[in-house]
Amino acid sequence: xxxxxxxxxxxxxxxxxxxxxxxxxxxxxxxxxxAIASGAVxxxxxxxxxxxxxxxxxxxxxxxxxxxxxxxxxxxxxxGRAQGVRFVMRRLGMGxxxxxxxxxxxxxxxxxxxxx
Numbered sequence: 001x002x003x004x005x006x007x008x009x010x011x012x013x014x015x016x017x018x019x020x021x022x023x024x025x026x027x028x029x030x031x032x033x034x035a036i037a038s039g040a041v042x043x044x045x046x047x048x049x050x051x052x053x054x055x056x057x058x059x060x061x062x063x064x065x066x067x068x069x070x071x072x073x074x075x076x077x078x079x080g081r082a083q084g085v086r087f088v089m090r091r092l093g094m095g096x097x098x099x100x101x102x103x104x105x106x107x108x109x110x111x112x113x114x115x116x
Contacts, residue, residue: 002049003073004028012078013085013101014045041105045085047074054087056099056107064107068097 004010007027011017014034021031028049036043041060048054052071058064070090077084084100095111 001028002047002052002054002071004047004049005074005076009076009078010034010074010085013076013083015101018047036101036105038101038105045099052090056097058105058107060105066097066107070094 004027010032014036016035018027018032018034020027020033030049032047032049034045034047036045036058039060041058043056043058043060043064045057046055052069054068054071054074056064056066056068068087068089071087072090073088075086075088077086081103082100083102084098087097087099089095089097093112095109098106098108098110100106100108
């Protein structure tokens with residue numbers, strides 16, 4: 001199960017409620033789909049906590065699709081100028097995927113360096 005931030009933190013970062021696969025179930029046991037729209041970039045983030053999966057789709061003169069498995073936790077960063085989410089992977093050495101939504105959309109995969 002993905003450890004999620006507080007609901008209000010995700011709402012603050014994404015700016016809207018997610019669509020839910022089952023509105024009667026809590027977020028932790030649901031499929032959450034957050035819409036993204038910032039300038040010329042649009043897309044969605046789909047989070048399935050029970051299966052430890054997430055999918056990031058971005059479009060805007062390009063198409064980027066990233067499917068993540070073994071997500072341990074999601075960390076929301078809603079304070080300050082840069083706002084986004086960090087997907088922390090369960091497997092050692094897989095690093096973290098960082099999706100910034102403000103001030104502009106960017107996606108990065110931060111992998112820890114391996115010392116020789």
